[in-house]
Structures are given as structure tokens and as C-alpha cells.
Amino acid sequence: MDDKMLIDESDMKSILEKFPDMIKESLNLAGDLAVDRDKKSVCVTGMGGSAFSGDLLKAYLEEIEIPIFVNKTYTLPKHIDRNSLVFAVSYSGNTEETISSYRNAIKKGIKPIAISSGGKLRKLSEINENPFIKIPEGYPPRLSTPFLFFPMLSVLENSGIIKSRDNAINMTIDSIRSADYKERAKIIAQRMKDKIPIIYSSMKNFCVAEKWKTDINENAKAMAFYNMFPEFNHNEICAYTNIVGDYFVLIIKDEKDHERVKKRIKIIKELIKKRGIHVMEIAIRGEHYLSRLLSPLYLGLWVSYFLALEYETDPTPVKIIEDLKKELS
Structure with missing residues (x-):
């Protein structure tokens, strides 16, 4: 066993591996x-x-x-x-x-x-x-x-x-089961370590970028941010003028994105790279929108998990949240 896996004292890995089965189980709950x-x-x-x-x-x-x-x-x-x-x-x-x-x-x-x-x-x-x-x-x-x-x-x-949505759900489950997310997630986490992740997506996929951000916050206990095309092109892009942090920009690109958004992604990627910032793209493909939402979401969960291990942090406990609740009670 990898020594880093011993950090995961609550065994989050087992829960992540059950994700497709959790989808199937959830279909009968209502x-x-x-x-x-x-x-x-x-x-x-x-x-x-x-x-x-x-x-x-x-x-x-x-x-x-x-x-x-x-x-x-x-x-x-x-x-x-x-x-x-x-x-x-x-x-x-x-x-x-x-x-x-x-x-x-x-x-x-x-x-x-x-x-x-x-x-x-x-x-x-x-x-x-x-x-x-x-x-x-x-x-x-x-x-x-x-x-x-x-x-x-x-x-x-x-x-x-x-x-x-039965067909879309079944195809999503099959898609998640058939892909190897772990190895890809390990590589992303290693590249992301010691940097401040900034996640971008189209407005259509805002929830995927949001989930990457919050999972990094809660699992890796590290700062991360997210924003959306095309909105951040009208404000946040200016922040790449005076760079005051070591950023890691990850762009979630959907083949179904608006054509103008696709063009913006291509241009923004080059503008940011010219400023010495590492940029990575995650491409989303698939017939069903549900699969194009849940597949990158699942990848993001694994990335946040392996990033926690890179920081030698148990991904499950959220002590600072519990401390806040105690103070509020």
C-alpha cells in the first residue's frame, strides 16, 4: 500500500469507488x-x-x-x-x-x-x-x-x-464505471500541489467548476476559486496583470459549449500562459448532458482526494467547520 493512503484514516477512497453504485441506489429513494x-x-x-x-x-x-x-x-x-x-x-x-x-x-x-x-x-x-x-x-x-x-x-x-431520464442515467453510470479516473486525478493533483487552483467553465457547466472548487476546499483543506465564461472575461481577467500568487488554471471545456465561448477559451488560455501561469484543459464529451456533468465532477472528487494526500491531510474531517458550529451553538 502507498504510504500516502495511510493518511486517509476515514477511508474516503472506498466511498469514492462506490459512486456509480450510489447513483443506482439513489434511483429508488423517492x-x-x-x-x-x-x-x-x-x-x-x-x-x-x-x-x-x-x-x-x-x-x-x-x-x-x-x-x-x-x-x-x-x-x-x-x-x-x-x-x-x-x-x-x-x-x-x-x-x-x-x-x-x-x-x-x-x-x-x-x-x-x-x-x-x-x-x-x-x-x-x-x-x-x-x-x-x-x-x-x-x-x-x-x-x-x-x-x-x-x-x-x-x-x-x-x-x-x-x-x-432513465437512458441518460444508465449511460452515465456505465460511462463513470468504464473510465479510469484515479491515475488522471493523481497527475492533476501532483501538478496542482503548492499552487492556487482557479477553475473555469462555461456558465452552462458552472456547477462542475463550483464542485471542483469546494471539494478542494473541504477535502484538501486548500484555497481554490472558480468563475465562468464569458462573465470573468469582463472583470477577473484583469487580475492577470499584477500576479500575486502561484496559480494553477484549470479550464473545463465542453464540446457543446457555445461557439463564442470555445473561441474565448482558446484565446484566454494563450493570454494566461504568456504570463507564465500553468494552464490545463479538461475536455468534456458525451451524448448525454448528465454524463457531461457527472463525469468531470467525479474526476474533481478524485483530484481533491489525491491533493489532500499530497498535503498529508486526511480528506474526511472538516474540523474548522465543526469548530464554527460549536461557536454558533
Whole structure:
């Protein structure tokens, strides 16, 4: 065994290896739960890895007619009302912001669907006789994306709001199983070590860049940033004039990106490289958008894992977050 693997005392590696199986398991968690199909909007309220499932849903279902909003604070937006489908997502079920927004939803006359492994959210659901989707316990929230995301997709399918995605899901599982992510991730992590990662993607794939960033933060316990084409071309690009850090720029490039975005990526890559900054591209390909989202997301998880090992850091504990919670209680 590689000595670095001994750093992973909580065995995150085993969870990462189960990711395709977690997707399959998650498909049955919502059962036949459905809502009225005439909802005017969808709102996912949550924080951290739980809220990310909402960002992923918003990106994946960009083409549906009703808007999807992701709420990451204590109260719901004023426009969210009884005509909205609200998912309250908290892996632990005890996230204070999500509990608060859940109660806010009840005051608005909404019957939110809670998704968690238990906790206060389950108790609130039982007291108020609202739908509750129980997900497996024992996982870090940031590794639980399948359990948090696919039940929402199932409810939307059951309700007739979206069409079945079974084919896309099955092909995504096969795609993730067939590729070797680990070796590629090790190489990226080694090149990224001792640098400040900056992740760029198109707006279409913002959630992938976001997840790379937050997984590096939580697993490697290192700083990282992300932004999107074309927006950062109108502001952040100027920061490459006075370079005050050792950056590692990673660009996530999708074959389905807008043609002008593709041109911008090509130009920006050269402009940044001329300033002595290492730039790497990750190419996204595939027939189904779901696969083009989850495959690079999964690669990013492995990169953050191996980067943690490079820093001789156990990727699972998030002590500083727990310290903050203690101070807040």
C-alpha cells in the first residue's frame, strides 16, 4: 500500500469507488412520491454539499419551462409560494439555515419535501405531515450528491414535470464505471500541489467548476476559486496583470459549449500562459448532458482526494467547520 493512503484514516477512497453504485441506489429513494404537475417554479433550499444538489439540478434541467431557484440562506425568496415545489435538502437534517427556511416555507403555506438522513428535518416533516425522503447515513455530505440529487429528479419525473431520464442515467453510470479516473486525478493533483487552483467553465457547466472548487476546499483543506465564461472575461481577467500568487488554471471545456465561448477559451488560455501561469484543459464529451456533468465532477472528487494526500491531510474531517458550529451553538 502507498504510504500516502495511510493518511486517509476515514477511508474516503472506498466511498469514492462506490459512486456509480450510489447513483443506482439513489434511483429508488423517492419511491412514487409526486406533486401537482402545475407548479410554477422549483426551489431547492440547503447549504454546502446539500445545496450543490440544487445547483446541479438547475444546470441539468436548464431546458425545462419552469425556473429552478437555489436558496442558500435562512429564508425563502418572496416569490416562492404555494405554487412552488420546495425541496429542503440537508444531509444531516440539522443544518440551521435549512431548518429555518423549512419553517419559513410552512409559514407560507407550502408543503416542502425534505431530503435528509434524519435529524430535525425528519422530525419537522413528521410533525407537519409533510413528505420526507430518507437517504443513507454515514457519508460526508459532499460525497452524497447522488443521494441528494436523484431523488429530486425522481419526484419531478413522477409528477410529469420532466420526462424519464432513465437512458441518460444508465449511460452515465456505465460511462463513470468504464473510465479510469484515479491515475488522471493523481497527475492533476501532483501538478496542482503548492499552487492556487482557479477553475473555469462555461456558465452552462458552472456547477462542475463550483464542485471542483469546494471539494478542494473541504477535502484538501486548500484555497481554490472558480468563475465562468464569458462573465470573468469582463472583470477577473484583469487580475492577470499584477500576479500575486502561484496559480494553477484549470479550464473545463465542453464540446457543446457555445461557439463564442470555445473561441474565448482558446484565446484566454494563450493570454494566461504568456504570463507564465500553468494552464490545463479538461475536455468534456458525451451524448448525454448528465454524463457531461457527472463525469468531470467525479474526476474533481478524485483530484481533491489525491491533493489532500499530497498535503498529508486526511480528506474526511472538516474540523474548522465543526469548530464554527460549536461557536454558533
